[in-house]
């Protein structure tokens with residue numbers, strides 16, 4: 437065999453080894469791997485703690501880590517996407533085995549997803565997603581575990597069509613600007629309304645998933661649109677804020693103005709029982725078990741789907757009372 441051929445074979449053997457090595461270390465363009473271990477040190481980068489849903493999510497992540505005997509590095513970005521990126525970078529520096537991230541907004545958290553990949557640390561998106569044109573499940577992060585927000589918006593819209601007979605003047609209270617739940621709950625709901633000529637959305641503004649901001653925005657939009665007959669809130673917290681605004685305007689929630697929302701938190705179910713909130717689409721915040729089970733399966737080499745959708749229920753006057761005991 438010529439010297440040239442021998443050299444060629446040696447070079448190609450070396451390059452195959454190099455690729456195998458880098459991908460097994462999760463470097464270069466391979467998804468980072470997770471070794472099988474008895475326990476892990478993992479990071480959970482929470483976006484903020486401004487309402488019961490987020491507190492319930494954090495409690496679930498902490499309780500499950502405790503149950504498994506895992507070390508949890510927990511951070512709270514207090515509503516700042518920039519701080520959340522810094523929080524993920526600090527977890528990388530601490531050498532966690534895996535990262536669980538609830539990205540506050542779809543675009544600003546891309547650098548955090550890419551930094552984890554570059555560092556060879558597998559990242560799992562939980563609760564909220566990132567811009568699919570900038571980062572891909574199975575390529576840049578392992579998977580997305582959460583609810584189907586577009587379906588939630590559609591279910592809220594369908595309930596409203598049925599309940600109003602297709603006639604409504606709607607004020608929409610949006611979630612945090614740029615977040616995947618706000619984007620997709622709006623898309624799902626607005627698409628249903630667009631198919632009903634007797635229904636219109638006269639105003640749509642963010643209340644940042646927050647009760648008091650929801651109240652303030654509802655107050656000003658009700659003044660601007662006294663003809664409104666419905667409020668659609670992207671979460672129960674803003675719906676409860678809207679109930680206060682409706683009552684402050686001397687109107688009766690559930691009678692003069694119908695309200696529909698999403699989450700299924702305890703105060704939301706109570707508002708349904710009280711006849712003030714019409715219905716709420718469940719968005720389960722208890723991520724601990726599913727999140728850590730996905731990491732364990734990934735470590736074992738199981739095929740992990742790009743999206744793992746939580747099962748959610750629908751709450752109205754028929755089942756709110758029976759469901760409130762185990763809500764948050």
Ligand code: GZL
Pocket residue numbers: 487489490563564582583617645670671672673698699719
């Ligand atoms: C949805 C979650 C949303 C909740 C809000 O998965 O991101 O954020 O619906 C929470 O209550 O603030």
